[in-house]
Amino acid sequence: MGRVTSTAPAVEVVDLVKRYPKRDSNAVDGVSFAVRRGEVFGLLGPNGAGKTTTVGVLTTRVRATSGRAVVAGADVAADPPAARARLAVVPQRPNLDQSLTARQNLLFHAAYHGVGKGERVRRADDLLERFGLGERADSKVDRVSGGQAQRLMIARALMHDPQVLFLDEPSTGLDPQARLFVRERVRDLRERGTTVLLTTHDMDEAQELCDRVGIVDHGRLLDLDTPAALVARHSDGGTVEVVVTPPEGVDDVAGAVRQALERVDGVRGTDEMPAERPAARVRATVAGDPAALLAPVAEAVASTGAVVTDVRLGRPDLEDVFISLTGRELR
Numbered sequence: 001m002g003r004v005t006s007t008a009p010a011v012e013v014v015d016l017v018k019r020y021p022k023r024d025s026n027a028v029d030g031v032s033f034a035v036r037r038g039e040v041f042g043l044l045g046p047n048g049a050g051k052t053t054t055v056g057v058l059t060t061r062v063r064a065t066s067g068r069a070v071v072a073g074a075d076v077a078a079d080p081p082a083a084r085a086r087l088a089v090v091p092q093r094p095n096l097d098q099s100l101t102a103r104q105n106l107l108f109h110a111a112y113h114g115v116g117k118g119e120r121v122r123r124a125d126d127l128l129e130r131f132g133l134g135e136r137a138d139s140k141v142d143r144v145s146g147g148q149a150q151r152l153m154i155a156r157a158l159m160h161d162p163q164v165l166f167l168d169e170p171s172t173g174l175d176p177q178a179r180l181f182v183r184e185r186v187r188d189l190r191e192r193g194t195t196v197l198l199t200t201h202d203m204d205e206a207q208e209l210c211d212r213v214g215i216v217d218h219g220r221l222l223d224l225d226t227p228a229a230l231v232a233r234h235s236d237g238g239t240v241e242v243v244v245t246p247p248e249g250v251d252d253v254a255g256a257v258r259q260a261l262e263r264v265d266g267v268r269g270t271d272e273m274p275a276e277r278p279a280a281r282v283r284a285t286v287a288g289d290p291a292a293l294l295a296p297v298a299e300a301v302a303s304t305g306a307v308v309t310d311v312r313l314g315r316p317d318l319e320d321v322f323i324s325l326t327g328r329e330l331r
């Protein structure tokens with residue numbers, strides 16, 4: 001299939017609104033964003049934020065109340081078949097055909113999308129191999145594990161060579177190993193130039209996988225940028241935690257260390273944390289990057305005569321961004 005060669009975005013959403021019947025608020029409440037071609041883009045938000053509904057509209061499964069959505073140049077409302085030919089979706093819940101083998105699931109999907117016979121067989125072999133399903137190719141799907149089913153759904157989605165792949169909560173419910181495998185496959189797809197739009201409520205997944213992340217809550221897009229830029233914009237600072245051994249004859253080493261740390265430029269405050277006596281653990285809340293304060297913190301501790309035996313940096317992440325934007329935790 002011919003690829004779109006212009007610089008038009010892979011996905012474009014303008015003022016999208018979806019209100020389900022008999023609901024008194026919008027599930028998607030005026031969302032606009034664009035995904036670049038070749039990008040891995042994440043929608044990050046808690047359950048009920050409107051991520052699945054947004055993907056539903058983009059994949060022609062949900063009809064928008066208003067607004068516009070375009071995938072690989074096809075307007076999803078005006079020309080759903082064109083959109084469906086250029087996109088693929090891996091839904092949250094498994095929807096494989098249980099009566100078919102793994103290979104048959106792939107072949108039927110490709111046949112439905114009009115891929116010729118020789119090409120279907122070639123693609124199925126290639127994808128079964130890439131997704132580590134070679135040995136499972138001729139097993140009935142009801143015998144495969146949850147992780148294998150997820151891999152098979154992604155492989156199936158790729159059978160018609162989509163330009164944009166939608167992954168709805170790709171690693172929810174998977175064990176750590178299966179999760180890792182899915183993440184590696186998403187990175188492969190990026191290298192191959194496939195645009196990926198994924199939804200997640202897992203900030204580690206968003207931070208690790210996505211070139212850019214849109215933070216959604218209550219149907220609204222609160223901010224959108226690279227994970228690093230979001231963190232820089234919405235969370236200032238982190239923590240430096242030190243474990244210290246007191247010098248001979250000092251009873252309140254924690255108090256002395258806290259006093260010394262509070263005089264360090266960039267330290268906003270300190271707390272004493274539980275520790276095994278006679279060691280003490282003190283956490284300093286700092287402005288900016290905590291790594292930049294390592295040297296002055298070490299110096300301040302040394303000035304008390306205590307010896308540092310452990311240091312831990314607490315760097316801000318997308319969870320802090322979410323809290324800063326909404327006042328609530330993501331999970």
Ligand SMILES: Nc1ncnc2c1ncn2[C@@H]1O[C@H](COP(=O)(O)OP(=O)(O)OP(=O)(O)O)[C@@H](O)[C@H]1O
Pocket residue numbers: 020021023027045046047048049050051052053054169
């Ligand atoms: N078919 C439906 N009919 C009525 N309300 C719905 C329907 N689907 C979703 N909703 C509601 O729309 C809102 C957004 O749900 P949506 O599933 O899009 O959120 P989400 O961020 O994807 O969360 P999840 O990860 O739980 O799917 C929620 O309040 C949900 O209850």
